[in-house]
Amino acid sequence: MPSPKIIQFPLSELLVNEVTEEFNLQYGNKPEIVTLAPGRINIIGEHTDYNEGLAMPVAIDLWICTAISKYSKDYFSVFSINYRQSVKLLPNATNVFSEPWIKLVSSVINILKSEYGILGGGKIVIGGNIPIGCGLSSSTAFVISVTIAFCNLFKIRLRKRELAIICKKIENLALGLAHGLLDQYAIILSKKDQFMIIDFQDDSIKYLPLSLNGCLWIVINSRINRELSKSAYINRVKECRKGLEILNSWFNINSFRDIDNNMLLELEKGYNIPYKRLLHLLGENIRVKKMKVQLEKGNKKQIGKILQESHESLKTLYEVSCMEIDYIVKISESFDGWYGGRIIGGGFGGCSLHLIAENVIEKYGEYISKNLGKKYGVEPDLIQVLFPGGVS
Ligand code: GLA
DSSP: OOOOOEOOOOHHHHHHHHHHHHHHHHHSSSSSSSEEEEEESSSTTTTHHHHHHHEOOEEEEEEEEEEEEEEESEEEEEEETTTTTTEOTTTTTTTTOOHHHHHHHHHHHHHHHHHHHOSSEEEEEEEESSSSTTSSSHHHHHHHHHHHHHHHHOOOOOHHHHHHHHHHHHHHHHHOOOOSSHHHHHHHHHTTTEEEEOOOOEEEEEEEOOTTTTEEEEEEEEEOTTOOOOOOOOHHHHEEEHHHHOOOOOOOOSSGGGGGGHHHHHHHHHOOOHHHHHHHHHHHHHHHHHHHHHHHHTOOOHHHHHHHHHHHHHHHHHHOOHHHHHHHHHHHHTTTEEEEEETTTTTTEEEEEEEEGGGGHHHHHHHHHHHHHHOOOOOEEEEEEOOOSSSS
């Protein structure tokens, strides 16, 4: 029987030490500034952020760490521990590189230079333990960690929300995507052991203390790559906007939040795809509200049920799941002590989130590894996540 793979990642201090030591090795002295940006999960509210909807994300204890010092040269020397690669970046060199991590650093430099006129160069080392491209927001954490390092070094003062917006711009320009603000808000504005409830209609945020005893939040990294996610994400954004446009012409509404079920019944007649996407959106917004109530009550069964409903909706209406994660959710249903789970993030592979009784966690790990291995030859990682708060 394969051994269960329940990973608890080393404390952030260990990562900070590793990055600081590497900095010393690369440049022969200690960095002036070290920043840590966490990854995030989303308890509920998927694909709602760019549709004026509701979501409930929280930062987790996986990190990207950046160490930085000023340099006497007028370029930036950057070393990535994860890719064991260094690069020399001259200002305004975006798109010369094909590696996404270099594009991202380059985009940070160019945007901060053009918007805040920073002068001079820097020495940088970046490392992290967030699995890359798996729906845990590794690239957003990367951008935020590097941007905060720059802002501190060059004394650029930004409010947290300004930082979120500029980081979104940096990432979108570098990777050619137009995501919502879910990831940036979660990583920057999370508080320790609290879930956030974000209303993307007015960007208001409330916090919900986290107090579920006897169970754990587990992320399963299916390691299925998300090739489709970029093009499909852009399509989902367009499909939702098209639905709103049509409904606007029929009912004179302007906001996704004005849509109701009767309007959707009309849409279904001629526009099946926008209908399905918006039906998911309406349901998902309701599930965020229901989840808040059940979390406050500590009702694990109901929490699990809402997670499963969300998965079903992401699978059949929003169509962003994949067969391996559908299989994980399906076989988990008959496992005693599993309350519920669903695919998280952009979709098409990557990670799913599960609520599981603490005392069955080892057995669950064995069960998932064995069955997923047998059916798809996939060896998933199970990661127990904690909620340490946002960037530091
Ligand atoms: C990705 C995007 C987020 C959000 C989620 C889906 O993670 O970066 O902005 O849209 O997908 O909820």
